Each structure stands twice: as C-alpha cells, then as structure tokens.
Amino acid sequence: xxxxxxxxxxxxxxxxxxxxxxxxxxxxxxxxxxxxxxxxxxxxxxxxxxxxxxxxxxxxxxxxxxxxxxxxxxxxxxxxxxxxxxxxxxxxxxxxxxxxxxxxxxxxxxxxxxxxxxxxxxxxxxxxxxxxxxxxxxxxxxxxxxxxxxxxxxxxxxxxxxxxxxxxxxxxxxxxxxxxxxxxxxxxxxxxxxxxxxxxxxxxxxxxxxxxxxxxxxxxxxxxxxxxxxxxxxxxxxxxxxxxxxxxxxxxxxxxxxxxxxxxxxxxxxxxxxxxxxxxxxxxxxxxxxxxxxxxxxxxxxxxxxxxxxxxxxxxxxxxxxxxxxxxxxxxxxxxxxxxxxxxxxx
Numbered sequence: 515x516x517x518x519x520x521x522x523x524x525x526x527x528x529x530x531x532x533x534x535x536x537x538x539x540x541x542x543x544x545x546x547x548x549x550x551x552x553x554x555x556x557x558x559x560x561x562x563x564x565x566x567x568x569x570x571x572x573x574x575x576x577x578x579x580x581x582x583x584x585x586x587x588x589x590x591x592x593x594x595x596x597x598x599x600x601x602x603x604x605x606x607x608x609x610x611x612x613x614x615x616x617x618x619x620x621x622x623x624x625x626x627x628x629x630x631x632x633x634x635x636x637x638x639x640x641x642x643x644x645x646x647x648x649x650x651x652x653x654x655x656x657x658x659x660x661x662x663x664x665x666x667x668x669x670x671x672x673x674x675x676x677x678x679x680x681x682x683x684x685x686x687x688x689x690x691x692x693x694x695x696x697x698x699x700x701x702x703x704x705x706x707x708x709x710x711x712x713x714x715x716x717x718x719x720x721x722x723x724x725x726x727x728x729x730x731x732x733x734x735x736x737x738x739x740x741x742x743x744x745x746x747x748x749x750x751x752x753x754x755x756x757x758x759x760x761x762x763x764x765x766x767x768x769x770x771x772x773x774x775x776x777x778x779x780x781x782x783x784x785x786x787x788x789x790x791x792x793x794x795x796x797x798x799x800x801x802x803x804x805x806x807x808x809x810x811x812x813x814x815x816x817x818x819x820x821x822x823x824x825x826x827x828x829x830x831x832x833x834x835x836x837x838x839x840x841x842x843x844x845x846x847x848x849x850x851x852x853x854x855x856x857x858x859x860x861x
Contacts, residue, residue, distance in 0.1 A: 590740060
C-alpha cells in the first residue's frame with residue numbers, strides 16, 4: 515500500500531497541511547519542523563506526487579532548454595554538452611528537472627517553444643543561441659514567460675542574458691597574433707545569421723583597423739560547427755596566392771577540421787599556418803598539435819543561466835540583467851610566429 519501524506523503527518527505529529535508546506539519549501543515552516551518531516555518522509559519512503567503538486571502551485575519545477583541545431587549535429591560539439599552540464603548541475607541542486615528540445619530549423623524551434631509554453635510544461639526556458647530573426651524571443655516577451663538567453667540579442671537589450679564579450683575576445687585573439695608578427699590573418703566564422711559570428715568578426719575587424727591593416731574579403735569565410743564544414747573553407751584559404759599565416763576559427767571543432775585538412779594536404783601547423791579556436795574544450799588539449807583557444811567559461815555560463823532563470827521564476831529579480839562571463843586566452847602549440855614559406859599554394 516502506497517505511503518500517503520497523511521501517513522507522514524501522523525508519524526511526524528503534524529497536520530497534513532504542514533507536510534504539504536514542507537514539500538513546497540514554505541518559509542513559514544521552521545527549520546526544525548522541516549528537518550523532522552523530511553526525515554520521516556525518507557524513513558517511510560514517501561515521494562510527493564509532483565503532478566498533483568503542480569496543479570496546486572501552478573509550477574512544474576521543470577526548465578526547458580532550446581537547442582539551436584539538430585541533435586545529431588549538436589552533440590558532436592562539446593560546447594553544448596558542457597553548457598548543458600552546467601545548467602543541469604545547478605538545476606538539480608535547486609530541485610528542478612530539465613527538458614531539452616530542438617528542431618531542424620528556426621520554425622521548428624519556435625514550434626517547440628510554443629508547445630512548452632502553451633502546455634505549461636516548464637516554468638522557464640533557456641535559449642542557447644541568438645539569431646538576427648528573433649521570433650522566439652518576441653513570442654516569450656509578449657507572454658511575459660520567464661526565459662534566459664545564452665548569448666546577446668541584437669534587438670532586445672532589456673532581456674535576461676548570459677554571455678561573453680565576444681567582440682573583446684576576438685579582438686584579444688587577433689591582437690595577440692598581430693603581436694607575434696602575423697599580418698595575414700583569416701577569420702572563419704559560423705553561420706552569418708548568428709549574433710556570435712557577427713560579434714567575433716567585429717572584434718577581429720577592430721584589431722586589424724587599429725594595426726593599420728586592410729580587411730581582405732578573401733580572408734573572411736564561413737563554416738558550420740562541424741569539422742567537415744571547415745574543410746572546403748580551409749582549402750579555399752590555402753589556395754590563395756597570398757594565403758594567410760594564421761586562421762581564427764569560431765569553435766575548437768572547426769579549428770580541428772582546419773588542422774586535419776591542412777595535415778591531409780601536406781601542411782604543418784603551426785609552421786606553415788597557425789590556427790586558433792574558441793571554447794577551450796577537451797578537444798583543444800587532445801588534438802595534435804594542441805589547439806590555442808579562448809576559454810569562455812562554458813560550464814559557468816550554463817550554471818549562471820540556470821541560476822538566473824530560477825531566480826526569475828521565483829520572482830527574486832534579474833528582470834533586466836546581462837551577465838558577462840570573462841574569457842581567457844589559452845595559448846598552445848598550434849600557434850607560432852609567421853613563416854616566410856607560407857606563400858606557396860596547395861592543390
């Protein structure tokens with residue numbers, strides 16, 4: 515026979531309503547009583563009916579994560595597994611479960627968000643990317659539904675977000691390469707409609723301008739977030755007459771794809787071309803050569819996003835906050851000074 519809230523109340527010597535308030539973390543219940551009731555719950559093996567509790571409190575204790583790409587592509591990139599680890603760690607410690615959903619395009623992502631919100635499946639949502647076309651953000655704002663964006667919104671400066679200063683991070687990388695003597699520096703971005711691509715390009719451009727160097731269109735190229743997406747872009751760069759002596763990539767996975775492509779075509783990194791990534795994932799340390807990268811504090815971003823969303827759900831503030839997680843350059847063996855032999859093209 516199942517243990518009920520009445521059984522817990524009888525053994526603890528309190529009313530069923532007191533047990534209910536303990537389960538709901540009601541501040542009116544003393545710490546002593548709460549501790550006693552929870553001990554009895556554990557002894558009896560009582561587990562609250564969360565669905566029934568949700569009907570009473572109008573909360574689910576679920577957080578939703580909207581993944582920005584199809585799952586089969588997404589989980590090949592350690593950025594997302596690490597940021598999800600941070601979110602889940604904080605959510606679990608705060609008594610929340612996490613639901614994840616995605617779509618193959620922006621329309622499917624928006625449909626997934628509508629299902630979660632209109633079905634009251636979650637108490638709040640974490641968005642893991644920002645595009646130029648921000649229908650999801652507008653939808654959530656119009657309904658006053660709690661959400662946090664990991665990234666920066668170009669059109670909604672008043673929303674809650676957790677991000678890096680991607681302009682500054684890319685500027686710092688470009689400047690360090692310039693200080694090492696590189697002048698022919700290429701930039702391999704992610705999809706152009708992503709805010710992170712635009713911001714990191716802006717930092718790169720700013721550093722070149724300060725150094726008095728022109729922005730060369732042939733050094734700007736776009737890749738996805740897989741090693742394969744970087745292959746053709748790397749070949750195009752290396753076949754230029756005045757090919758770059760260094761390449762800044764949007765992600766460690768892309769950097770790995772560049773290094774693999776160069777190696778397969780008989781080129782050495784960093785002797786013939788230096789390569790830098792972003793995110794400082796475990797891949798950057800395991801690659802040969804180890805990849806110089808920008809540590810953007812992925813795990814901390816996830817924890818901060820979950821903490822901020824939970825605080826918003828509970829009405830504890832963060833209504834108009836932009837949290838910036840600091841970055842750090844991690845210089846490894848994939849970078850050296852430019853080599854005079856880097857003018858040769860490859861077939």
